[in-house]
Amino acid sequence: MKHFKFTRSEPRKRRIHKAPTLREMTACAPWLAAELAAVEPELLVVLGATAGKALLGNSFRVTRVRGTLLEEEIHGRPQRLVPTVHPSAVLRSDDRDAAYRGLVSDLEVAARALE
Template sequence: MIVHRRRSSTEDWHPAPVPETSDLHKLQAAAAKCKACPLYKNATQTVFGEGTRNAKLVLVGEQPGDREDRAGRPFVGPAGKLLDRALEEAGIDRQETYVTNAVKHFKWEPRGKRRLHKKPSSRDIAACKPWLEAELQAIAPRVLVLLGSTAAQTILGSKVRVLRDRGHAMPSEYCQKTFVTVHPSSLLRAPDEESRDRNYAEFVADLKKVARLLRSAD
């Protein structure tokens, strides 16, 4: 059975073909054919979530970047490598997590020969949300970490503010222990080494709190 979202009057809109299943492989296969918004036209492929079906921790970012779009896997570019390092320092094994994005296609604009990230619109996010909901319902994580404002507002609504609300768990529709922190890509954009080091230390401190939440959930 296919779950259809309500049709929009906007041209190029199509229902997200989300099957009613908790099988992540079937969800991924269906997502590969998704044309719910125009982003699929310029993306190499759908980048679905990745990780264990039994993950206690799910981390949600904004969208795949250039490296992810080419590889077809989430968080494999510079921000992903930084996330791996921070998770290790916080005592969290990424192999026991599930990582995904609020938007499954890379939105970009050309800059010479480069493809530069372009922030997804509310329409892009709404079109992709059924996939994220299906992932979260299939996994039912003990702790949900929202990396950056797009992920946070997708799950918690427009009133959430990352810098104000980071650092503590709050309930959401999808997980009673939902945690907001910055996206690792924001650390890469810090203007100088001192700022990068400080921001990275704060990010690791947030993830250490997540690690304690995970231990308390056992």
């Protein structure tokens, strides 16, 4: 997903990313479909819940399927995917080492899927 917008959490606090609405994701879907058709990726690494929901629907939960190889129909084409957390989640984690190891483990699943 290429959608990006900020909101202020509190006065004088840092700005935080605000997830796109369903309407915004739906509006961007034709561009995403066109990019996937043009690139024809062998594998998609789905970084975070927003990307997962854009590809797999609103019921997607990254915590349920992270680090697994999925085969799904995306915009009318069969596609292999490996969902994981967004890398920024590692930076926000209370236990960065564990979060980093989990991300690396998920990416290793993606690497093996390409062998």
